[in-house]
Amino acid sequence: xxxxxxxxxxxxxxEFETKDGPVVGVEDVSFDINPGETVCVVGESxxxxxxxxxxxxxxxxxxxxxxxxxxxxFDRDGKSQxxxxxxxxxxxxxxxxxxxxxxxxxMTALNPVFTVGRQLTExxxxxxxxxxxxxxxxxxxxxxxxxxxxxxRRMKQYPHELSGGMRQRxxxxxxxxxxxxxxxxxxxxxALDVTIQAEILALMDRLKRETGTAVMFITHDMAVxxxxxxxxxxxxxxxxxxxxxxTEIFANPQHDYTKALLAAVPRLGEMRGKPYPEPMKLLGQxxxxxxxxxxxxxxxxxxxxxxxxxxxxxxxxxxxxxNVHAVEDVSFKVFKGQxxxxxxxxxxxxxxxxxxxxxxxxxxxxxxxxEGQDILSLGSGAMHRQRQDMQMIxxxxxxxxxxxxxxxxxxxxxxxxxxxxxxxxxxxxxxxxFDRVQLPRSFMRRYPHEMSGGQRQRIAIARALALNPKxxxxxxxxxxxxxxxxxxxxxxMMELQADLGLSFLFIxHDMAVxxxxxxxxxxMYLGRLVEIGPRERVFENPSxxxxxxxxxxxxxxxxxxxxxxxDLNFKPIPSPIHPPSYEPEASSFIEVGPGHFVLTTxxxx
Numbered sequence: 001x002x003x004x005x006x007x008x009x010x011x012x013x014x015e016f017e018t019k020d021g022p023v024v025g026v027e028d029v030s031f032d033i034n035p036g037e038t039v040c041v042v043g044e045s046x047x048x049x050x051x052x053x054x055x056x057x058x059x060x061x062x063x064x065x066x067x068x069x070x071x072x073x074f075d076r077d078g079k080s081q082x083x084x085x086x087x088x089x090x091x092x093x094x095x096x097x098x099x100x101x102x103x104x105x106x107m108t109a110l111n112p113v114f115t116v117g118r119q120l121t122e123x124x125x126x127x128x129x130x131x132x133x134x135x136x137x138x139x140x141x142x143x144x145x146x147x148x149x150x151x152x153r154r155m156k157q158y159p160h161e162l163s164g165g166m167r168q169r170x171x172x173x174x175x176x177x178x179x180x181x182x183x184x185x186x187x188x189x190x191a192l193d194v195t196i197q198a199e200i201l202a203l204m205d206r207l208k209r210e211t212g213t214a215v216m217f218i219t220h221d222m223a224v225x226x227x228x229x230x231x232x233x234x235x236x237x238x239x240x241x242x243x244x245x246x247t248e249i250f251a252n253p254q255h256d257y258t259k260a261l262l263a264a265v266p267r268l269g270e271m272r273g274k275p276y277p278e279p280m281k282l283l284g285q286x287x288x289x290x291x292x293x294x295x296x297x298x299x300x301x302x303x304x305x306x307x308x309x310x311x312x313x314x315x316x317x318x319x320x321x322x323n324v325h326a327v328e329d330v331s332f333k334v335f336k337g338q339x340x341x342x343x344x345x346x347x348x349x350x351x352x353x354x355x356x357x358x359x360x361x362x363x364x365x366x367x368x369x370x371e372g373q374d375i376l377s378l379g380s381g382a383m384h385r386q387r388q389d390m391q392m393i394x395x396x397x398x399x400x401x402x403x404x405x406x407x408x409x410x411x412x413x414x415x416x417x418x419x420x421x422x423x424x425x426x427x428x429x430x431x432x433x434f435d436r437v438q439l440p441r442s443f444m445r446r447y448p449h450e451m452s453g454g455q456r457q458r459i460a461i462a463r464a465l466a467l468n469p470k471x472x473x474x475x476x477x478x479x480x481x482x483x484x485x486x487x488x489x490x491x492x493m494m495e496l497q498a499d500l501g502l503s504f505l506f507i508x509h510d511m512a513v514x515x516x517x518x519x520x521x522x523x524m525y526l527g528r529l530v531e532i533g534p535r536e537r538v539f540e541n542p543s544x545x546x547x548x549x550x551x552x553x554x555x556x557x558x559x560x561x562x563x564x565x566x567d568l569n570f571k572p573i574p575s576p577i578h579p580p581s582y583e584p585e586a587s588s589f590i591e592v593g594p595g596h597f598v599l600t601t602x603x604x605x
Contacts, residue, residue, distance in 0.1 A: 005032035012070035025051040027238040043235035044482040097127040100175035104187040110159040117155030142173040165196040193345040193509040198553035223555035264487040266512040279491040295338030306366035326352040328527035339504040344524035391464040395476040397456035408444035433462040454485030533596030
């Protein structure tokens with residue numbers, strides 16, 4: 001006899017009350033999750049995949065949703081219980097104890113006012129009745145299981161003191177603490193680096209095998225699905241459109257939506273033998289023919305020996321007790337009309353490097369020349385004028401837009417600020433920019449909260465383009481977008497580059513995306529560039545041990561090529577904090593191919 005499913009969602013319907021009447025979040029969805037099985041629920045934002053998982057935990061009610069129909073059957077030691085009818089006391093017993101949840105946004109899933117240790121031990125003491133010392137010992141063991149270095153010290157830290165990847169691991173440790181029978185993971189790796197994502201996927205896979213936990217894994221990343229799933233449920237606009245074993249879905253997708261989803265995934269190795277970046281071919285969309293994006297050999301931005309450090313204060317007098325070596329002796333050139341991508345893990349200094357160039361953080365030393373002009377010596381007035389040519393697209397479009405201004409005013413603001421156009425002209429120019437980033441003009445009067453993540457990111461791009469800049473620093477500009485939206489935004493950036501001769505400094509941790517858009521690639525580790533060169537040389541002949549490990553970690557959107565934990569031999573990342581007296585050695589490189597340089601100094605990897 002087959003085991004009965006650990007959870008069955010049957011005919012689920014969820015409605016949300018809005019000003020304009022009820023909106024259906026999930027229309028009619030049914031699927032089972034069996035013990036020890038990983039079911040991946042895929043679809044784009046708004047497809048209802050998170051709503052399904054929040055319903056199973058009965059958390060959807062706290063977000064204004066009501067379960068309008070269907071059953072949520074959960075197996076409690078052989079007894080079936082319909083959670084849709086469960087009372088608050090029952091749900092308190094089940095949440096965190098029998099069903100664990102890993103939320104999408106680790107910063108909001110953790111409480112900022114409690115230490116990591118307190119949050120980890122809370123569930124253990126409540127559900128498992130452990131004493132203080134036993135709960136702490138178990139919490140430290142959990143942190144070690146999710147590969148967090150210096151676990152004892154982390155217990156006393158607060159969430160804001162950890163990087164995004166670290167916070168996400170703490171959330172996973174919390175979800176696994178009581179060894180639940182079902183683990184719901186809602187986009188647990190979306191904002192993580194390749195290496196950390198690979199480790200966390202391998203970790204979840206191992207924990208699943210060791211504990212027999214069933215996993216409901218919600219994601220829009222098809223490569224992650226290929227790596228993790230036993231079965232796949234594809235959702236589109238509140239309905240299930242396809243379900244099947246993972247190999248079947250990838251080899252032979254039936255529904256048009258599944259086919260389109262798989263077509264939009266950038267795959268590592270697709271660009272072999274192609275000298276220049278190329279827009280992706282998307283199903284069902286007319287493609288603009290983009291001429292080859294050759295760029296020029298003229299240097300636009302020249303960075304030499306850039307160093308940025310942040311002081312660490314401590315003691316009673318708040319003296320500087322150490323420095324974070326965020327960017328250490330970094331040199332590169334960006335050519336006109338070309339894209340240089342900086343890749344590496346979170347905390348490797350790539351965002352700080354981008355911000356230092358625009359002087360959003362002040363570098364300690366080094367040289368930054370833009371069109372021959374020394375940026376670091378400019379006063380504030382001259383720097384303000386210079387920024388007209390250098391713009392930035394930030395990682396989080398929600399945080400970089402003003403929630404109280406309508407979108408047209410946000411895009412118009414830079415033009416007014418620099419006196420580039422007057423009243424009537426400004427709105428014409430804003431309307432043109434909306435056309436450029438493929439947003440309807442009717443959106444001009446909307447506010448940021450009325451837009452999806454992909455639409456907000458397009459507004460950020462429109463705003464960066466408003467001043468006709470020559471260089472755009474794109475900091476993880478597509479990392480949190482759905483695959484099809486990501487493909488559209490990348491194509492848009494490449495079309496703009498071909499039309500306007502823009503140069504990009506593209507900061508990312510997604511190797512497949514980087515391969516798609518770059519002319520040059522620099523790999524950063526612990527604040528240093530460990531390898532830099534033309535994209536095809538770095539990708540086809542990665543020469544530094546860290547670059548090789550990074551390539552090895554990229555999940556492939558093919559379930560027949562799964563990675564095991566053995567394939568991922570990452571070393572723990574050493575601390576970038578050194579005492580004030582520490583003098584790092586200068587970077588030295590050897591040229592392993594034309595324009596392809598590899599660090600010979602000890603980078604710590």
